[in-house]
Amino acid sequence: MTIANAALASEMLDIVAPAYKAKKVLRTATGDQRNAALRAAAAAIRAHKKAILSANAADANTARQQKMAPAMVDRLLLDDDRIEAMAKGVEDVAALPDPVGRELARWTRPNGLDIARVATPIGVIAMIYESRPNVTADAGALCLKSGNAVVLRGGSDARFSNAAIHAAMVEGLRAARLPEASISFVRNTDRDAVGMLLRGFNGLIDLIIPRGGKSLVKRVQDESQVPVLAHLEGICHVYIHAKADPAKARAIAVNSKMRRTSVCGAAETLLIDRAVLVTTGKAVLADLAAAGCEIRGDDDVCAAFPAARKADYEDWRTEYLDAIIAVKTVDGIDDAIEHIDLLGSQHTESIVTEDRAAAEKFLADVDSAIVEWNASTQFADGAEFGMGAEIGIGTGRLHARGPVGVEQLTTFKYVVRGTGQIRP
Amino acid sequence: MTIANAALASEMLDIVAPAYKAKKVLRTATGDQRNAALRAAAAAIRAHKKAILSANAADANTARQQKMAPAMVDRLLLDDDRIEAMAKGVEDVAALPDPVGRELARWTRPNGLDIARVATPIGVIAMIYESRPNVTADAGALCLKSGNAVVLRGGSDARFSNAAIHAAMVEGLRAARLPEASISFVRNTDRDAVGMLLRGFNGLIDLIIPRGGKSLVKRVQDESQVPVLAHLEGICHVYIHAKADPAKARAIAVNSKMRRTSVCGAAETLLIDRAVLVTTGKAVLADLAAAGCEIRGDDDVCAAFPAARKADYEDWRTEYLDAIIAVKTVDGIDDAIEHIDLLGSQHTESIVTEDRAAAEKFLADVDSAIVEWNASTQFADGAEFGMGAEIGIGTGRLHARGPVGVEQLTTFKYVVRGTGQIRP
Numbered sequence: 001m002t003i004a005n006a007a008l009a010s011e012m013l014d015i016v017a018p019a020y021k022a023k024k025v026l027r028t029a030t031g032d033q034r035n036a037a038l039r040a041a042a043a044a045i046r047a048h049k050k051a052i053l054s055a056n057a058a059d060a061n062t063a064r065q066q067k068m069a070p071a072m073v074d075r076l077l078l079d080d081d082r083i084e085a086m087a088k089g090v091e092d093v094a095a096l097p098d099p100v101g102r103e104l105a106r107w108t109r110p111n112g113l114d115i116a117r118v119a120t121p122i123g124v125i126a127m128i129y130e131s132r133p134n135v136t137a138d139a140g141a142l143c144l145k146s147g148n149a150v151v152l153r154g155g156s157d158a159r160f161s162n163a164a165i166h167a168a169m170v171e172g173l174r175a176a177r178l179p180e181a182s183i184s185f186v187r188n189t190d191r192d193a194v195g196m197l198l199r200g201f202n203g204l205i206d207l208i209i210p211r212g213g214k215s216l217v218k219r220v221q222d223e224s225q226v227p228v229l230a231h232l233e234g235i236c237h238v239y240i241h242a243k244a245d246p247a248k249a250r251a252i253a254v255n256s257k258m259r260r261t262s263v264c265g266a267a268e269t270l271l272i273d274r275a276v277l278v279t280t281g282k283a284v285l286a287d288l289a290a291a292g293c294e295i296r297g298d299d300d301v302c303a304a305f306p307a308a309r310k311a312d313y314e315d316w317r318t319e320y321l322d323a324i325i326a327v328k329t330v331d332g333i334d335d336a337i338e339h340i341d342l343l344g345s346q347h348t349e350s351i352v353t354e355d356r357a358a359a360e361k362f363l364a365d366v367d368s369a370i371v372e373w374n375a376s377t378q379f380a381d382g383a384e385f386g387m388g389a390e391i392g393i394g395t396g397r398l399h400a401r402g403p404v405g406v407e408q409l410t411t412f413k414y415v416v417r418g419t420g421q422i423r424p
Numbered sequence: 425m426t427i428a429n430a431a432l433a434s435e436m437l438d439i440v441a442p443a444y445k446a447k448k449v450l451r452t453a454t455g456d457q458r459n460a461a462l463r464a465a466a467a468a469i470r471a472h473k474k475a476i477l478s479a480n481a482a483d484a485n486t487a488r489q490q491k492m493a494p495a496m497v498d499r500l501l502l503d504d505d506r507i508e509a510m511a512k513g514v515e516d517v518a519a520l521p522d523p524v525g526r527e528l529a530r531w532t533r534p535n536g537l538d539i540a541r542v543a544t545p546i547g548v549i550a551m552i553y554e555s556r557p558n559v560t561a562d563a564g565a566l567c568l569k570s571g572n573a574v575v576l577r578g579g580s581d582a583r584f585s586n587a588a589i590h591a592a593m594v595e596g597l598r599a600a601r602l603p604e605a606s607i608s609f610v611r612n613t614d615r616d617a618v619g620m621l622l623r624g625f626n627g628l629i630d631l632i633i634p635r636g637g638k639s640l641v642k643r644v645q646d647e648s649q650v651p652v653l654a655h656l657e658g659i660c661h662v663y664i665h666a667k668a669d670p671a672k673a674r675a676i677a678v679n680s681k682m683r684r685t686s687v688c689g690a691a692e693t694l695l696i697d698r699a700v701l702v703t704t705g706k707a708v709l710a711d712l713a714a715a716g717c718e719i720r721g722d723d724d725v726c727a728a729f730p731a732a733r734k735a736d737y738e739d740w741r742t743e744y745l746d747a748i749i750a751v752k753t754v755d756g757i758d759d760a761i762e763h764i765d766l767l768g769s770q771h772t773e774s775i776v777t778e779d780r781a782a783a784e785k786f787l788a789d790v791d792s793a794i795v796e797w798n799a800s801t802q803f804a805d806g807a808e809f810g811m812g813a814e815i816g817i818g819t820g821r822l823h824a825r826g827p828v829g830v831e832q833l834t835t836f837k838y839v840v841r842g843t844g845q846i847r848p
Contacts, residue, residue, distance in 0.1 A: 115809060207822065227822045245844070359841075369837055370838045370840060371838070374841070378846075378847040379845070384533070397835050399823040414825075415795055418798040418799030421798070421799045422799075423802040
């Protein structure tokens with residue numbers, strides 16, 4: 001280890017160790033106390049609006065000087081409305097039911113032992129994110145609501161904004177007499193700081209959640225020695241079955257792709273049954289093109305819809321996050337399911353059909369975090385699921401898949417109440 | 425990679441790739457089909473009893489030639505009763521309710537979307553284990569029951585026994601027309617084969633479950649790039665509170681330690697409130713000593729019970745798995761909880777008390793997979809919890825803690841049924 005790295009490790013441990021201690025206090029803090037901290041944090045965000053805006057202006061200036069793309073600068077920018085939305089978001093999290101202490105199951109054994117499975121906090125969560133400074137408030141609020149301590153590590157682009165928002169969150173913790181380290185913040189933007197978090201400080205960190213571009217998520221998934229909740233990409237499919245209602249197919253395909261092209265639940269590939277390619281399929285493609293979407297199709301699609309350009313193999317496994325869609329002709333539901341299985345990312349897929357049996361087969365056989373029937377893939381979102389808010393979407397197989405809300409940020413333990421039972 | 429390793433990698437891929445394909449078939453196989461395979465496997469175990477016993481005799485001979493300790497040879501040995509118990513165990517797993525397809529939650533959104541959280545198989549599980557050949561049947565049965573494909577990698581000590589039992593399991597799969605690779609077996613006992621499984625073959629393996637000694641589990645936890653469900657050790661505590669019923673304290677302490685000393689739920693440390701050290705505490709220590717248990721105590725314990733020898737720091741964090749117990753005097757419940765927090769392994773801890781408020785504090789504040797009130801720690805077992813059988817115990821924080829039964833061997837997906845909803 002270089003001397004610089006030893007200094008960084010020491011600096012990081014000064015952040016992670018207090019977070020670990022805070023987790024022990026949070027384990028027994030009440031829901032009222034955690035909610036009071038969140039409401040006070042929301043008030044502090046509003047009270048410090050000027051300081052947050054001025055920190056944000058500094059970040060935006062740096063970004064413009066570094067010739068950051070205007071769309072990226074926009075993601076970074078805060079204004080009165082965005083700050084109010086951020087404060088309101090923290091209050092909304094406070095208003096959610098307490099996820100800690102929920103009795104998930106309870107039963108009595110023949111020997112009289114009373115066994116309950118009870119939700120408990122996970123512990124210390126490290127959140128590694130980029131760009132949007134509102135994540136500082138959102139992630140801090142969701143982790144605290146679920147009784148976890150969190151170590152926030154935002155991107156260097158938003159360093160001053162993040163620090164100003166973090167200061168408001170800490171003010172909330174202080175008002176509720178909770179440890180300030182419950183929501184900790186890594187100011188150092190050295191890339192090695194992330195590597196240290198990923199090595200977990202010998203068990204002090206229980207979970208890593210990355211949120212940002214594909215390269216960040218991939219680095220976290222590849223390097224982490226701590227469990228990770230994340231999705232690398234959302235290659236979401238809409239499948240127009242032979243028995244699709246044409247109006248639903250058109251509305252769902254256009255909404256799934258074009259409502260917002262930059263979200264992970266946006267459709268990237270459209271599968272169309274050969275039987276309806278020149279009827280419903282063609283109408284759908286015309287709608288998409290009219291909405292400004294570029295169509296990349298296989299030979300049959302290009303023949304049916306000449307404005308389409310030819311897709312190559314990479315198109316079937318590309319998350320465009322843009323107004324582009326790959327369109328493939330399939331020979332029935334088995335072909336559609338096989339394509340999704342081979343080239344999907346196990347995020348969200350939707351079948352459009354009026355045939356209940358086909359729909360149920362698709363819902364049963366497709367192995368993605370979210371499978372849908374006659375609904376837009378853009379519903380892949382914690383708020384749309386009724387979870388209140390999400391810290392992200394998971395496409396791994398363990399613990400939580402799909403939207404990760406406050407309930408998914410808890411684990412559980414077994415509480416066994418006896419009257420002196422011993423095991424024969 | 426050496427040429428030998430390239431050959432091994434190719435050999436391993438010939439096992440893992442078919443298991444990956446089998447997982448896709450298992451995803452849509454019915455519970456009846458999986459149960460039929462298990463019942464046929466149980467029948468095959470009985471039918472091939474002679475072959476299994478002769479393979480086991482070969483393993484035992486090798487073990488004796490290599491001067492294996494008699495207790496270890498005993499763990500390896502099969503006889504008529506043990507084979508019948510193994511077959512019966514597989515039938516018992518078949519008789520459990522189907523964990524796949526369970527509706528874990530279901531709700532309707534204001535926009536009419538019907539959202540269900542449904543249990544699904546995890547995928548491909550690699551099971552890495554030592555010694556006892558019955559794990560081949562147990563783990564194969566539990567994974568198949570929960571719709572998973574499994575790659576079994578047993579220890580070299582039981583190589584012939586494991587292969588013979590595996591052949592019977594495959595006969596069951598064949599009878600039910602399920603892919604033989606649903607329960608796959610690694611014959612090669614090269615240590616590098618384990619390393620390859622731990623690297624996950626680029627996502628083909630979804631979960632690793634190690635079962636065996638501490639060095640095996642530690643290697644798996646340290647090296648695995650795939651999620652692991654395991655416990656490294658069970659440093660379980662019994663805490664005798666000042667208001668403990670003396671009879672319950674004596675029965676629970678002796679049962680927790682001495683019923684079977686080799687199980688992970690066996691107590692390793694006894695904490696005694698100073699207020700009852702020379703009363704209830706002394707009686708408990710006399711019972712333990714009379715049952716053949718060595719007592720290692722702090723100064724106060726040694727003063728109260730002169731037959732105790734002095735404990736050193738290592739005793740507070742040692743999993744003896746033997747007739748030895750470390751005994752510490754504590755100054756009340758906070759002191760006890762702090763000791764467990766600092767030196768426990770988050771497995772199973774029990775408080776003995778008649779004071780409900782103290783019990784509930786202990787149950788709430790101790791952060792272990794299983795927390796108990798007035799019950800033996802040796803209840804830390806899937807069958808005792810009513811899960812039917814367990815593949816192991818988890819002390820990690822994510823997905824499953826405590827006994828891992830067939831329900832814990834599933835994950836879930838969201839099934840969303842709409843009528844054409846698009847997102848505003």
